Amino acid sequence: MNSTYDQIIIGAGFAGLCAAINLKKAGENNFVILERNDSIGGTWYDNHYPGAACDVESHLYSYSFEPNPHWSRQFGPQEEILKYMEHCAEKYDLQKHVQLNTNVTRAIFDETSGTWTVSTATGKSYTGKVVVSCSGGLSQPSFPDIKGLNTFQGKVFHSAMWDRTYDLTNKTVGVIGTGASAIQIVPAIAGQVKQLHLFQRTPPWILPKPDKDISALRQWFYTNLPFTQRLHRKRLYWQHEIMAVGFIKNPKILKLFSKLALRFLKQSVPDEALRKKLTPNYVMGCKRVLITNDYFPALNRTNVEVVTEPIAAINASGILTGDGIQRNVDALVLATGFQAAEEVSRFEVKGRNGIDLNEAWRNGAEAYLGTSVAGFPNMFLVVGPNTGLGHSSMILMIEAQVKLIMESLKAMKLSKAKFIDVKKSAQQEYNREIQEKLSGTVWQTGGCASWYQTKSGKNVTLWPGFTFSFMKRTEKFEPEKYEMVPS
Numbered sequence: 001m002n003s004t005y006d007q008i009i010i011g012a013g014f015a016g017l018c019a020a021i022n023l024k025k026a027g028e029n030n031f032v033i034l035e036r037n038d039s040i041g042g043t044w045y046d047n048h049y050p051g052a053a054c055d056v057e058s059h060l061y062s063y064s065f066e067p068n069p070h071w072s073r074q075f076g077p078q079e080e081i082l083k084y085m086e087h088c089a090e091k092y093d094l095q096k097h098v099q100l101n102t103n104v105t106r107a108i109f110d111e112t113s114g115t116w117t118v119s120t121a122t123g124k125s126y127t128g129k130v131v132v133s134c135s136g137g138l139s140q141p142s143f144p145d146i147k148g149l150n151t152f153q154g155k156v157f158h159s160a161m162w163d164r165t166y167d168l169t170n171k172t173v174g175v176i177g178t179g180a181s182a183i184q185i186v187p188a189i190a191g192q193v194k195q196l197h198l199f200q201r202t203p204p205w206i207l208p209k210p211d212k213d214i215s216a217l218r219q220w221f222y223t224n225l226p227f228t229q230r231l232h233r234k235r236l237y238w239q240h241e242i243m244a245v246g247f248i249k250n251p252k253i254l255k256l257f258s259k260l261a262l263r264f265l266k267q268s269v270p271d272e273a274l275r276k277k278l279t280p281n282y283v284m285g286c287k288r289v290l291i292t293n294d295y296f297p298a299l300n301r302t303n304v305e306v307v308t309e310p311i312a313a314i315n316a317s318g319i320l321t322g323d324g325i326q327r328n329v330d331a332l333v334l335a336t337g338f339q340a341a342e343e344v345s346r347f348e349v350k351g352r353n354g355i356d357l358n359e360a361w362r363n364g365a366e367a368y369l370g371t372s373v374a375g376f377p378n379m380f381l382v383v384g385p386n387t388g389l390g391h392s393s394m395i396l397m398i399e400a401q402v403k404l405i406m407e408s409l410k411a412m413k414l415s416k417a418k419f420i421d422v423k424k425s426a427q428q429e430y431n432r433e434i435q436e437k438l439s440g441t442v443w444q445t446g447g448c449a450s451w452y453q454t455k456s457g458k459n460v461t462l463w464p465g466f467t468f469s470f471m472k473r474t475e476k477f478e479p480e481k482y483e484m485v486p487s
């Protein structure tokens with residue numbers, strides 16, 4: 001069975017919904033959104049582990065065109081963010097465009113017709129002039145390569161695949177990982193479990209989270225005097241942009257924040273031995289800086305142990321560390337992150353002359369403005385290579401990319417082009433510039449390994465600049481950078 005559309009959007013997370021809303025606003029209605037899950041929401045549907053919340057303030061981590069005056073907290077919890085997305089889908093009448101439980105397996109471009117054929121695991125295929133891939137930068141869970149993991153007889157779950165039907169009450173639990181997910185999970189379950197063993201490989205840098213309830217009065221102001229909400233968003237925006245100076249321009253600025261973090265650690269953890277384990281030995285910012293108020297208190301609990309001895313193996317009953325100590329656990333939480341830099345396209349993509357996207361990306365993913373890849377015409381990526389942020393809200397980048405896509409579609413329509421293909425030279429020049437800028441940043445020089453980089457050390461995930469510079473670059477379609485193939 002084949003259905004024909006003007007645009008095929010892959011993924012119904014923040015990026016996919018943003019693309020769909022903008023298509024609607026431009027009067028386009030013949031598009032489909034293919035979503036692998038049984039609901040919209042993307043990462044905010046997947047990541048429903050206990051304590052899941054955003055670590056960017058909700059008034060910034062939301063669409064600029066769809067302010068929500070009713071955020072209950074500075075940093076919205078997962079359920080509230082998902083509800084916001086559902087509200088957007090409903091308001092812009094998107095549900096009728098969404099095909100759920102539809103996992104894309106392949107996308108093939110036909111140069112003669114200038115169309116893409118997208119196949120799915122359900123056996124259905126879709127033809128469209130344009131593909132907008134919004135399948136997520138952090139959507140493929142990464143399972144640790146630990147000997148014996150599959151021999152464990154207890155319950156195993158990845159942070160992004162939480163099983164809410166499993167009751168952790170009075171269980172002995174092992175948590176592997178101390179990243180952004182783990183620091184939310186550990187405090188949320190520490191009081192419920194009998195014993196928690198937290199296996200830490202690298203301590204994260206942690207700052208206090210300026211989180212609090214948003215009062216009814218403030219919500220009233222945001223509802224009735226919308227400019228107050230706009231002002232609040234602006235203030236948050238610039239607060240975050242300032243952080244970029246430290247990450248990109250002058251890592252010395254981060255020294256100040258490191259001092260703050262160390263003081264926070266000292267105030268929060270009275271036990272010196274534990275504090276030593278929790279003290280990072282790399283430059284702040286090299287890995288994502290985490291913010292939390294309840295993680296250290298959770299680690300102070302008598303039923304929580306921080307294990308820094310490397311894991312030697314997992315066996316049927318638990319975890320064995322290098323010092324020969326076996327810790328038996330009922331459940332194992334893998335808060336081990338996602339396939340990001342190493343992740344090439346998750347489904348087969350074939351562009352002009354049958355070139356394969358994974359093959360084109362064998363030395364690390366790259367695109368022009370994170371959006372177009374030479375040889376793959378009329379395919380646009382949202383949250384593509386080097387569009388991630390270490391300092392602010394991804395929604396800003398998503399909106400900028402979608403704007404560029406809309407401009408590209410407009411230009412294509414105006415010139416009656418069959419398809420547009422970014423020039424290889426434009427892509428190469430752009431990526432040379434990006435890699436050069438990245439070379440001086442804390443992400444490359446900070447002395448850590450992170451999901452930002454490929455194994456060879458190439459940073460293919462982060463945007464090395466301010467968000468306003470990315471917005472500026474994506475504002476207009478530059479015809480000279482593309483090959484416009486006439487109909």
Ligand code: NAP
Binds near residue numbers: 178182202311337451
């Ligand atoms: P992550 O930051 O990649 O952390 C994974 C953790 O697992 C790290 O501590 C890592 O240790 C550890 N690990 C991985 N493999 C291991 C192994 N074989 N043995 C022992 N430890 C192992 O993943 P994440 O916490 O899921 O966060 C990923 C990203 O998602 C974040 O950076 C953030 O962008 C996003 N996120 C955002 C929020 C939010 O609040 N908005 C919440 C969660 C996640 P090493 O550090 O030594 O590699």
